[in-house]
Amino acid sequence: MRVATLLFAGSIASITEALVTRAVIDKCLTDAGVPVDIKGSDDWDRDVAPFNVRLPYLPTAISVPLTTKHIQDSVKCGKKLGIKVSAKSGGHSYASFGFGGENGHLVVELDRMYNVTYDAGKNIATVQPGARLGHVATVLYETYGRAISHGTCPGVGISGHFLHGGFGFSSHMHGLALDFVDSVTVVLADGRVVEASSTENSDLLWGIKGAGSNFGIVASWKLRTFEAPKVLTRFGVSLGWNKSTAVAGLEAVEKYAKNDQPREVNFRIGDYNKGQPGIEGLYYGTPEQWRKAFQPLLDTLPTGYNVSEPQTLNWIQAVISYSNYDNVDWTTPSPPENFYAKSLALKGLNGTAAQNFVDYYFDVANNVVDRFWFFQLDIHGGKTSQIAKVAVDATSYVHRDKLYLVQFYDRYENNETYPATSFGFLDGWVDTVTKPLPKSEWGSYANYADARLSRAVAEDQYYGKHLPKLQKLKAKYDPKQLFYYPQSVEPKA
Ligand SMILES: Cc1cc2nc3c(=O)[nH]c(=O)nc-3n(C[C@H](O)[C@H](O)[C@H](O)COP(=O)(O)OP(=O)(O)OC[C@H]3O[C@@H](n4cnc5c(N)ncnc54)[C@H](O)[C@@H]3O)c2cc1C
Ligand SMILES: *[C@@H]1O[C@H](CO)[C@@H](O)[C@H](O)[C@H]1NC(C)=O
Ligand SMILES: *[C@@H]1O[C@H](CO)[C@@H](O)[C@H](O)[C@H]1NC(C)=O
Numbered sequence: 001m002r003v004a005t006l007l008f009a010g011s012i013a014s015i016t017e018a019l020v021t022r023a024v025i026d027k028c029l030t031d032a033g034v035p036v037d038i039k040g041s042d043d044w045d046r047d048v049a050p051f052n053v054r055l056p057y058l059p060t061a062i063s064v065p066l067t068t069k070h071i072q073d074s075v076k077c078g079k080k081l082g083i084k085v086s087a088k089s090g091g092h093s094y095a096s097f098g099f100g101g102e103n104g105h106l107v108v109e110l111d112r113m114y115n116v117t118y119d120a121g122k123n124i125a126t127v128q129p130g131a132r133l134g135h136v137a138t139v140l141y142e143t144y145g146r147a148i149s150h151g152t153c154p155g156v157g158i159s160g161h162f163l164h165g166g167f168g169f170s171s172h173m174h175g176l177a178l179d180f181v182d183s184v185t186v187v188l189a190d191g192r193v194v195e196a197s198s199t200e201n202s203d204l205l206w207g208i209k210g211a212g213s214n215f216g217i218v219a220s221w222k223l224r225t226f227e228a229p230k231v232l233t234r235f236g237v238s239l240g241w242n243k244s245t246a247v248a249g250l251e252a253v254e255k256y257a258k259n260d261q262p263r264e265v266n267f268r269i270g271d272y273n274k275g276q277p278g279i280e281g282l283y284y285g286t287p288e289q290w291r292k293a294f295q296p297l298l299d300t301l302p303t304g305y306n307v308s309e310p311q312t313l314n315w316i317q318a319v320i321s322y323s324n325y326d327n328v329d330w331t332t333p334s335p336p337e338n339f340y341a342k343s344l345a346l347k348g349l350n351g352t353a354a355q356n357f358v359d360y361y362f363d364v365a366n367n368v369v370d371r372f373w374f375f376q377l378d379i380h381g382g383k384t385s386q387i388a389k390v391a392v393d394a395t396s397y398v399h400r401d402k403l404y405l406v407q408f409y410d411r412y413e414n415n416e417t418y419p420a421t422s423f424g425f426l427d428g429w430v431d432t433v434t435k436p437l438p439k440s441e442w443g444s445y446a447n448y449a450d451a452r453l454s455r456a457v458a459e460d461q462y463y464g465k466h467l468p469k470l471q472k473l474k475a476k477y478d479p480k481q482l483f484y485y486p487q488s489v490e491p492k493a
């Protein structure tokens with residue numbers, strides 16, 4: 001009884017404290033002319049809704065900047081009042097890191113800032129920090145006939161995506177989204193607004209291209225583009241693998257990806273249907289050219305596969321086709337999901353690791369029938385991949401030497417609970433694959449944030465050998481961790 005009373009008194013005190021803090025921070029923001037969401041308003045309710053409903057967090061305040069000055073004043077208020085600050089662009093972090101991954105942050109909601117312009121003379125697009133991928137693709141294509149390679153989800157925000165990688169169906173051909181970054185305008189923890197480019201604050205630009213959520217808030221992007229291709233071929237293969245053929249299938253894919261895959265071939269292996277793996281991809285050229293380029297792989301795959309009729313598409317049709325929507329010009333978030341996800345960046349998947357992957361796939365995963373799950377194995381690196389052509393140390397993105405990027409995703413269709421007993425499903429899959437591998441052979445991808453990794457493990461898996469340099473940069477640009485979240489890089493001088 002006594003304990004219960006004390007707890008009750010404690011929670012009243014902390015609620016009161018939270019209300020006072022909210023009033024103080026809201027006042028600091030409104031005094032500076034920064035728009036804020038009023039708690040309980042429709043805007044608050046929209047902006048506080050996480051993409052991953054498994055991980056809801058309550059911000060102390062939400063500012064909604066329309067200008068760089070508003071972002072700067074938000075950071076200054078957070079600094080002055082000792083409240084941690086988190087930028088939220090598209091809000092699609094798997095771990096709700098746009099909210100800071102915990103209660104009590106000042107969330108800087110950037111998604112009202114989504115303008116895109118293009119300077120043809122310089123070949124530079126200027127993009128505001130809350131633009132979503134589908135909107136960026138639409139404006140660049142419709143107005144200017146230009147394109148950038150990036151992921152497939154139209155609602156994902158440019159900032160989270162470009163700050164940590166950005167892999168999609170044009171990445172083998174053209175590289176990661178972050179490879180298109182020319183320069184950025186950044187609001188730093190001390191409240192200054194600076195440019196980061198190859199000539200100015202180049203260490204900051206290095207950190208931003210791979211670990212960018214750690215050093216400041218990007219307020220504007222300057223991006224290079226390529227001419228939108230007119231003829232692309234979407235292709236697909238239903239693989240028909242079973243437990244006795246899948247390892248040979250993976251080894252055939254690995255040999256092709258390492259040695260024979262032309263740069264123009266972009267593809268992944270995925271299973272969205274419990275035991276029915278397939279290939280989906282995009283070729284830069286005609287269906288006839290694709291057939292020639294892909295035949296060496298088909299010749300070595302286990303028999304029993306079916307090739308679908310390839311489709312010829314232009315650039316924006318390909319973007320739309322792989323989005324699973326009819327229209328990608330989005331300025332609002334995706335419908336939420338209730339899920340847990342993990343990832344692996346791998347130098348290869350053969351021998352015992354491949355056997356373990358396959359055994360778990362057929363013996364364990366295929367028996368998980370009460371919910372939706374998938375895996376995707378992206379062909380990320382390899383001899384001709386544009387990602388691998390950039391030196392590993394040129395940016396803080398550390399996985400350029402990895403052949404594959406694998407995502408594992410497990411979702412419940414209700415929006416209420418993800419049972420704690422279900423985490424073991426994906427944990428077990430990843431553990432069995434990595435068990436035989438030396439640590440130097442694998443890591444994981446910061447854009448598929450795994451909320452259950454400890455800080456030290458996450459830092460190691462996301463950033464690998466670049467971690468010490470990132471820790472120094474953190475000590476330089478955000479020593480007091482204003483931009484803290486549970487997996488943010490720890491400052492070390
Ligand atoms: C449906 C879906 C499909 C996806 N498909 C792909 C894919 O094909 N390829 C791929 O590579 N990834 C993919 N992803 C992963 C995606 O790239 C990441 O979730 C990405 O980080 C989301 O960016 P965001 O801006 O929407 O997220 P947010 O939650 O807004 O931000 C993510 C992180 O970046 C920080 N941040 C946001 N804006 C800024 C800023 N301006 N300055 C500094 N830090 C900032 C946040 O604080 C947070 O830590 C997909 C995700 C989803 C949900
Ligand atoms: C976006 O551009 C339009 C048209 O120029 C302008 O009216 C609007 O204020 C801009 N929005 C922001 C957030 O800058
Ligand atoms: C390939 O097509 C045949 C004929 O339609 C079908 O029976 C078989 O199941 C298909 N196999 C795969 C792997 O899709």
Ligand SMILES: *[C@@H]1O[C@H](CO)[C@@H](O)[C@H](O)[C@H]1NC(C)=O
Binds near residue numbers: 243244304
């Ligand atoms: C697995 O697939 C191969 C190739 O299609 C087939 O020959 C074999 O019988 C299958 N094995 C099982 C156990 O279904």
Ligand SMILES: *[C@@H]1O[C@H](CO)[C@@H](O)[C@H](O)[C@H]1NC(C)=O
Binds near residue numbers: 254255258348349437
């Ligand atoms: C097998 O996988 C490992 C990574 O675990 C990789 O380093 C090696 O190159 C692969 N071997 C072949 C033949 O692809």
Ligand SMILES: *[C@@H]1O[C@H](CO)[C@@H](O)[C@H](O)[C@H]1NC(C)=O
Binds near residue numbers: 413
């Ligand atoms: C979960 O939430 C989304 C978005 O609000 C909604 O579209 C969906 O129907 C919900 N699912 C269930 C089972 O309530």
